Amino acid sequence: MNQIKQYASYAFGAFGHDAFYATLSTYFPIFVTSVLFTSKSNSATMIGAVSAMLVVIRILEIAFDPMIGGVVDNTRTRWGKFKPWLLGGGLISAVALMLIFTSLGGLADQNDLVYLIVFAVIFIVLDVFYSFKDIALWSMLPALSVDSNTRTKFGTIARFGSTLGAQGVIIVVMPLVYFFSQKLSGTTGNGQTRAGWLGFAAVIALISFLGACTAAFGTHEQKNLIRENTEKTRLRDVFKAIGENDQLMWLGLSYFMFALGYVITNSLLLYYFRYVIGQPKAYSIVGVITAILGIVSVISFPFLVNLIKRRGVYIGGICMMLVGYLLFLFAGTNVPLVLLAIAIFFFPYPSVFLAALMTITDSVEYGQWKNGTRNESVTLAVRPLIDKLAGAFANGIVMLAALQSGMTGNAKPSDITSGGLLQFKMFMFYIPIILIILAAVVYAKKISLSEKRHAQIVDDLEKKLRAAKAAGQVIGDQDEPQTATPAQAKLTTANGLKTDH
Structure with missing residues (x-):
């Protein structure tokens, strides 16, 4: 199969996938706090209930992610082991995404308990099938090649697509919400309605499913001696395969703290523009800046890896993000300075992600070398598991930050007290700074799986x-x-x- 076609197919699959993830992790909480319960007298209670359910469901569900990886690893079909889950998971999760961006047939207004029960069922279905799709997409990486350089190319082009997908959502979210609010609800100006948010979710759901189809039909699993050294993964061996892979475990801890810090800050950016600066329309500029910088960051990754290796990219990138945080703390409501801080903060993120992804991918052979068993999907399931765990905690923290700071409904910047602003900064800046510093320390002290060592292991x-x-x-x-x-x-x-x- 033409290599360029495979690169492009994998990239578009990642594009739609990360657009979906950004919508779910960043903008669903905003939908809940902004328009879903604004007409209810107990809106704070319902926001808190949904927030708690998101955290609890995702924490409970992630225990099944390694088992989902085991199911994918054990799949044997004429289309391979990844494509059926890409298509099935992509379709069901897309439909479920649209459903949660509604009042579920008016239940959110008429019956709180029934709404919460139905929402929980739909969200569990969404999360499970999203996990199948997520694990299938990213665990394809070691199946496309066992060579680190080729993997770096696939990982780089995939991250190129996922960066455009995630940052593209920032550009289109508010214009699409305003557009569909006007067309479907007859609003004017900056009015937001449930129908507007549903229209936005439907666009993202369609893009996500089309991306899954493209990745499924446009890529090809590589067959070689190392990949043939595979047995059926038994349930009791799933967690053993992860627990005995020390490099995977330490990388997982480091990446969790990094991802949690990043997602918290990124998820609170729209709140910052809306409730602190008072210019929500300027938020679209963030998407343009981060999309351009994301492309540059991803393109530069292979060159940076050749120059300073993955360790330098990971730790150096975190240091640069800390500089962005410091500038952000002094920017206040100065929009140009805020945008500069965001640029410095975001630029290294795609490269740090890629450094973590490549290390996790190489730990497939490390685990095979150390324990005698190859587990592609089980091993690669760790990264989506961590992202979902970080996203779950971030969802809860974002909603808590909004409630504690008074940034809900139609509140204006003038309504936010100095105490509320201080609490908001604690959530958006101080906690994430501590988390990403710890992430760098763990990586520096515990990760020894370098590119050179991986090549020796493969040989x-x-x-x-x-x-x-x-x-x-x-x-x-x-x-x-x-x-x-x-x-x-x-x-x-x-x-x-x-x-x-």
Whole structure:
């Protein structure tokens, strides 16, 4: 299959996927706090209830993500193991996304308890099938190539697409909400309605599903000796495969703190423009700036990796983000300074994400080398799991920040007290700063899986697996040639390799 076609297909799949994620993690809380319950006397109670449900459901559901990865790993179809989940998960999650951006047939106005029950069911369905799609999309990466350089190209082009998807939502969110509010509800100016938000969600849902179709039909799994060294993943082995992969565990901890800090700040940006600066329309400029910088950041990633390696990109990128935070703290309501702070804060983010993604991807071979078993989807499920966990906590923190700061409904900047503003800054700046500093410290102290070490591991694996295959052929040449079974290869690999650092 044409390599350019594969790159483009994978990139568009990531484009739609991250547009979906940005809508769910950043703009659904804004829909809830801005228009869903504004006509109710107990709006704060309902916002708090939905916020708590989001956190609880996503925390409980992430325990199943490794098992979902195991299901994907065990899938055997004529279309491969990823494509059925991309298509099925993409369709069901798209429909569910549109449903949660409604009052569920008026239940939000008429019956609080029934609304919360129905919402919980729909959100669980959304989260489960989004997980299937998410894990299938990103766990394709080690299946497209075992070579780190080729993976870097796929990962870079995918991040290029996902950056445009996520930042493109920033550009179009308010124009689409205003447009559909005017067309469907007859509002004028900057009026927002439920119908306006539903129109926006429908556009994103369609883009997400089309992206899943493109990734499913435009990419091809690579077949090689290392990928053939795979067994069915048993349920009891799913968490074992993750827990015994020390590099994956430490990277997961570091990336969780990084992602949580970033998502909290990013999710509160629209609140900052609306309730602190008082210029919500200027928020679209953020999308333009971050989309351009995201492209530059992603394109520069391969060159930066060659120059300072993934470790330098990850830790150096976090240092640059801290500079952006410091400038943000002094910017106040000065829009040009705020935009400059956002630019400095955001620019390294795509590269830091890619450094984490490539390390997680390489930990597939590390886990195979260390434990004798290859688990592609189970291993790659960790990154979506972390993103969802960070998103769940961020959703709760964002809604709490809005309530504590008085930034709900039709409040104006003049309505926000000095105490409320101080609390808002604590959520938007101080907590995330601490989190990303800790993320850098953990990465610097605990991650040893470099590009050079991964290449050595792949070479070692290939030698041992070729030896195991040859041994199997010798055993069977009395009758007919045969290869070592996966269990034999696993045993030979596990017994024949050192696992020290």
